[in-house]
Amino acid sequence: MWSLAVASPHPAAAFAAARPRRRPRPAAAPSHRGVNPQRWRCEKTQAWSFWSSLRASDLPGGLYGDVSKNMLKPAAAVSVEQAEASAHLPKGDMWSVHKFGGTCMGTSQRIQNVADIILRDPSERKLVVVSAMSKVTDMMYNLVNKAQSRDDSYITALDEVFEKHMAAAKDLLGGEDLARFLSQLHADVSNLKAMLRAICIAGHATESFSDFVVGHGEIWSAQLLSFAIKKSGTPCSWMDTREVLVVNPTGSNQVDPDYLESEKRLEKWFARQPAETIIATGFIASTPENIPTTLKRDGSDFSAAIIGSLVKAGQVTIWTDVDGVFSADPRKVSEAVILSTLSYQEAWEMSYFGANVLHPRTIIPVMKYNIPIVIRNMFNISAPGTMICQQPANESGDLEACVKAFATIDKLSLVNVEGTGMAGVPGTASAIFGAVKNVGANVIMISQASSEHSVCFAVPEKEVAAVSAALHVRFREALSAGRLSKVEVIHNCSILAAVGLKMASTPGVSATLFDALAKANINVRAIAQGCSEYNITVVLKQEDCVRALRAAHSRFFLSKTTLAVGIIGPGLIGRTLLNQLKDQAAVLKENMNIDLRVMGITGSRTMVLSDTGIDLAHWKEQLQTEAEPANLDKFVDHLSENQLFPNRVLVDCTADTSVASHYYDWLKKGIHVITPNKKANSGPLDKYLKLRTLQRASYTHYFYEATVGAGLPIISTLRGLLETGDKILRIEGIFSGTLSYIFNNFEGTRTFSDVVSEAKEAGYTEPDPRDDLSGTDVARKVIILARESGLKLELSDIPVRSLVPEALRSCSTADEYMQKLPSFDQDWARESKDAEAAGEVLRYVGVVDLVNKEGQVELRRYKKDHPFAQLSGSDNIIAFTTSRYKEQPLIVRGPGAGAEVTAGGVFSDILRLASYLGAPS
Numbered sequence: 001m002w003s004l005a006v007a008s009p010h011p012a013a014a015f016a017a018a019r020p021r022r023r024p025r026p027a028a029a030p031s032h033r034g035v036n037p038q039r040w041r042c043e044k045t046q047a048w049s050f051w052s053s054l055r056a057s058d059l060p061g062g063l064y065g066d067v068s069k070n071m072l073k074p075a076a077a078v079s080v081e082q083a084e085a086s087a088h089l090p091k092g093d094m095w096s097v098h099k100f101g102g103t104c105m106g107t108s109q110r111i112q113n114v115a116d117i118i119l120r121d122p123s124e125r126k127l128v129v130v131s132a133m134s135k136v137t138d139m140m141y142n143l144v145n146k147a148q149s150r151d152d153s154y155i156t157a158l159d160e161v162f163e164k165h166m167a168a169a170k171d172l173l174g175g176e177d178l179a180r181f182l183s184q185l186h187a188d189v190s191n192l193k194a195m196l197r198a199i200c201i202a203g204h205a206t207e208s209f210s211d212f213v214v215g216h217g218e219i220w221s222a223q224l225l226s227f228a229i230k231k232s233g234t235p236c237s238w239m240d241t242r243e244v245l246v247v248n249p250t251g252s253n254q255v256d257p258d259y260l261e262s263e264k265r266l267e268k269w270f271a272r273q274p275a276e277t278i279i280a281t282g283f284i285a286s287t288p289e290n291i292p293t294t295l296k297r298d299g300s301d302f303s304a305a306i307i308g309s310l311v312k313a314g315q316v317t318i319w320t321d322v323d324g325v326f327s328a329d330p331r332k333v334s335e336a337v338i339l340s341t342l343s344y345q346e347a348w349e350m351s352y353f354g355a356n357v358l359h360p361r362t363i364i365p366v367m368k369y370n371i372p373i374v375i376r377n378m379f380n381i382s383a384p385g386t387m388i389c390q391q392p393a394n395e396s397g398d399l400e401a402c403v404k405a406f407a408t409i410d411k412l413s414l415v416n417v418e419g420t421g422m423a424g425v426p427g428t429a430s431a432i433f434g435a436v437k438n439v440g441a442n443v444i445m446i447s448q449a450s451s452e453h454s455v456c457f458a459v460p461e462k463e464v465a466a467v468s469a470a471l472h473v474r475f476r477e478a479l480s481a482g483r484l485s486k487v488e489v490i491h492n493c494s495i496l497a498a499v500g501l502k503m504a505s506t507p508g509v510s511a512t513l514f515d516a517l518a519k520a521n522i523n524v525r526a527i528a529q530g531c532s533e534y535n536i537t538v539v540l541k542q543e544d545c546v547r548a549l550r551a552a553h554s555r556f557f558l559s560k561t562t563l564a565v566g567i568i569g570p571g572l573i574g575r576t577l578l579n580q581l582k583d584q585a586a587v588l589k590e591n592m593n594i595d596l597r598v599m600g601i602t603g604s605r606t607m608v609l610s611d612t613g614i615d616l617a618h619w620k621e622q623l624q625t626e627a628e629p630a631n632l633d634k635f636v637d638h639l640s641e642n643q644l645f646p647n648r649v650l651v652d653c654t655a656d657t658s659v660a661s662h663y664y665d666w667l668k669k670g671i672h673v674i675t676p677n678k679k680a681n682s683g684p685l686d687k688y689l690k691l692r693t694l695q696r697a698s699y700t701h702y703f704y705e706a707t708v709g710a711g712l713p714i715i716s717t718l719r720g721l722l723e724t725g726d727k728i729l730r731i732e733g734i735f736s737g738t739l740s741y742i743f744n745n746f747e748g749t750r751t752f753s754d755v756v757s758e759a760k761e762a763g764y765t766e767p768d769p770r771d772d773l774s775g776t777d778v779a780r781k782v783i784i785l786a787r788e789s790g791l792k793l794e795l796s797d798i799p800v801r802s803l804v805p806e807a808l809r810s811c812s813t814a815d816e817y818m819q820k821l822p823s824f825d826q827d828w829a830r831e832s833k834d835a836e837a838a839g840e841v842l843r844y845v846g847v848v849d850l851v852n853k854e855g856q857v858e859l860r861r862y863k864k865d866h867p868f869a870q871l872s873g874s875d876n877i878i879a880f881t882t883s884r885y886k887e888q889p890l891i892v893r894g895p896g897a898g899a900e901v902t903a904g905g906v907f908s909d910i911l912r913l914a915s916y917l918g919a920p921s
């Protein structure tokens with residue numbers, strides 16, 4: 001964890017009391033989401049006034065004065081000198097503090113834009129902290145480095161610095177202002193030249209020499225901006241913050257502000273130069289001995305925060321080039337959203353995890369006075385930005401509001417120290433972390449279960465070798481005596497953290513997080529949650545990290561449930577499904593928060609792949625123009641290796657046995673499988689059982705509703721009966737859309753072969769219609785339902801009456817079969833007439849007999865008033881006779897073949913999957 005720079009006691013009260021004040025108003029809780037910046041500011045003003053009034057009145061001697069009279073009541077705590085100085089403080093409303101970084105000050109045009117933003121700020125008093133123009137700080141360090149290494153080219157490098165600022169000044173300014181700026185710039189550059197020469201001769205620069213040189217970047221940019229503002233007629237001063245900000249170095253490349261001293265100096269500065277608009281240099285400061293120094297990393301943000309706290313600003317606005325703080329790294333989660341508010345603590349957590357927020361130390365000075373910080377995009381003024389402030393209580397307590405954001409850290413290793421000798425032995429943890437400290441490694445996260453048999457912690461990958469070696473040395477004895485069993489290193493780990501203040505009081509947050517990870521088939525190696533409950537940290541394999549981030553992010557409704565889809569077999573069903581997906585995509589996104597992306601389509605010869613999703617309006621053209629040779633392994637890898645999509649599903653729209661043989665491996669990889677292909681569930685029993693066992697044991701789903709009755713709810717009805725404890729006695733029905741159509745339409749003068757052709761044309765038949773006519777397709781459905789009901793049958797156990805004449809069974813192609821079929825029309829006409837004469841119809845039925853544990857597939861005759869005789873078109877009818885539905889069976893009836901209904905059944909399985917994965921149902 002970072003170490004927090006502890007602010008020294010703040011002389012707020014004295015300074016605040018010495019300033020004219022407004023009458024305190026009751027605190028108004030700042031509204032939480034979607035408020036405009038202007039309102040933020042105004043609400044915060046009220047909150048702030050209340051706070052500061054409390055502090056002032058808390059002071060001994062009651063320093064608070066009546067603002068309407070602008071009255072000052074100097075008391076013992078305020079010196080006469082201070083009181084006099086404060087008389088020079090700008091009067092009126094509170095300060096609005098802004099900070100513009102190097103990018104914002106990158107060019108003369110941008111400096112002008114900054115000036116415009118400042119001029120538009122309606123606050124009466126404005127203090128603007130600026131960084132050097134972009135790249136200037138590096139150029140300045142470069143000067144010092146060159147001089148130190150006695151490289152004469154520092155002279156030309158200094159000329160470049162001069163030119164850059166001169167050019168910007170010429171663009172921005174004219175007349176006397178330009179002349180004044182250039183003459184100062186000239187004088188500064190001459191001094192620098194002399195100083196760099198001295199450094200060059202000495203071959204060495206002290207830190208303060210270097211800081212002095214580098215700080216000029218801020219001085220020039222502050223001057224430029226101040227002149228640019230003055231140009232519009234608004235009085236404006238610039239402040240060299242080395243005269244004001246006093247800091248003490250704290251060793252570890254950090255500094256602590258000396259607030260008391262800084263405040264005194266600030267008052268003196270105001271006494272000399274009262275101004276309503278001030279441009280202050282960021283980054284630079286002085287030591288108590290008046291030696292120039294800097295505020296180190298992110299120094300300008302820190303300057304703004306310190307100054308903001310010294311003047312008790314109404315708000316500190318940090319201008320940057322992003323719209324605000326995102327709910328997750330937008331490079332990894334494209335649906336990441338800008339957060340309208342963050343609490344100070346949440347901002348800390350996020351910045352720790354590398355989010356583009358503020359350095360924690362930047363937050364401390366303003367947090368003390370409850371001053372809001374707003375992060376805004378200078379290049380997109382219309383974006384309201386993110387406000388970091390004290391958060392109002394989350395009364396709704398909903399999951400959505402309690403996790404604010406997610407962050408990740410890569411390149412970590414877990415170290416696991418394990419052994420029975422640790423339990424109840426005080427000092428073990430100290431010994432472990434003492435050894436880690438001795439090698440200078442940074443511990444990022446620690447977890448120890450209360451059994452005390454193991455401690456695990458995460459360190460940066462680059463430090464783990466040293467840590468492991470140190471632990472082996474430190475615990476050599478314990479390891480050889482068996483008190484410790486191992487010191488183990490797990491490489492290539494990442495941390496995923498969920499951050500949110502309100503997780504603390506909301507049950508179910510961690511359950512939801514872990515559920516999302518489980519459903520994306522992500523293994524969690526270690527977990528930590530501090531008592532503050534501001535963040536839940538999980539350690540995972542680095543390769544899973546982006547997927548985990550996306551799964552978690554989408555689960556908390558920060559974004560949509562995204563599902564990466566791979567379509568195998570764009571034949572009749574496959575292409576109809578693609579059309580349905582295309583037509584429904586927008587509605588799913590809008591109404592159900594589901595984002596389906598087809599990442600690949602493969603036929604048997606060619607395939608097309610996409611990293612972000614194929615345009616479903618043009619997939620056919622793409623499959624012709626952009627296709628590559630089909631390769632199922634590559635296709636599957638493409639889907640599973642895409643880290644952007646946490647959930648992946650393969651939809652097998654072929655009738656191919658070899659495609660079906662891969663389901664087990666795909667499910668093992670965490671890829672869900674959905675199919676209308678009957679081959680896997682009606683194939684060898686042992687393989688089927690293995691597949692179903694895996695499916696039950698994992699979070700990976702395998703759905704196949706369309707294998708029986710196409711889109712009709714057959715499998716789901718059977719499941720419903722079984723799962724609620726009903727006992728299935730018999731399932732009987734017409735399971736073939738093709739054969740149903742044939743016998744429903746084979747009447748009068750029409751020939752059998754014509755009707756078969758019609759069924760094929762209508763898209764009811766299998767790719768090879770002999771699969772239907774032979775009864776095999778029905779037998780497969782019988783097997784699927786029998787196995788679903790618990791019978792352990794093989795396809796060969798089902799006696800089947802084939803309707804393919806003996807002579808046509810050897811046809812090598814479906815076309816040959818269709819050509820030869822008319823020669824058997826006479827036989828069929830006879831069979832049909834016989835039935836007709838008896839007042840009966842022919843129907844091809846399948847039966848699952850649970851009582852006798854067998855299945856049958858037969859051509860039967862039914863009386864014309866039998867329900868099976870009443871069908872039309874490609875209707876299927878399936879009657880479930882069960883303990884509960886004994887007298888009258890439960891009947892499902894409707895079209896059981898055809899492109900639209902079948903694709904619809906597959907689509908509905910996809911949506912069922914999305915809902916299992918967390919989409920609203």
Ligand SMILES: NC(=O)c1ccc[n+]([C@@H]2O[C@H](COP(=O)([O-])OP(=O)(O)OC[C@H]3O[C@@H](n4cnc5c(N)ncnc54)[C@H](O)[C@@H]3O)[C@@H](O)[C@H]2O)c1
Nearest residue numbers: 569570571572573603604653654655676677767897898902
């Ligand atoms: N047609 C229906 O009414 C219906 C109803 C329920 C279930 N089904 C099932 O739907 C599936 C598809 O039926 P269809 O009518 O669309 O068939 P189809 O012949 O029109 O389409 C199958 C597609 O899969 C492709 N294919 C075959 N082997 C492949 C492989 N190894 N790799 C990639 N692609 C391959 C083919 O080239 C073809 O494009 C079948 O399993 C069928 O049983 C169909």
Ligand SMILES: N[C@@H](CCO)C(=O)O
Nearest residue numbers: 736737738764765766
């Ligand atoms: N060929 C099959 C498609 C539906 O599985 C039928 O005719 O019923």
Ligand code: NA
Nearest residue numbers: 705708710712
């Ligand atoms: Na079905």
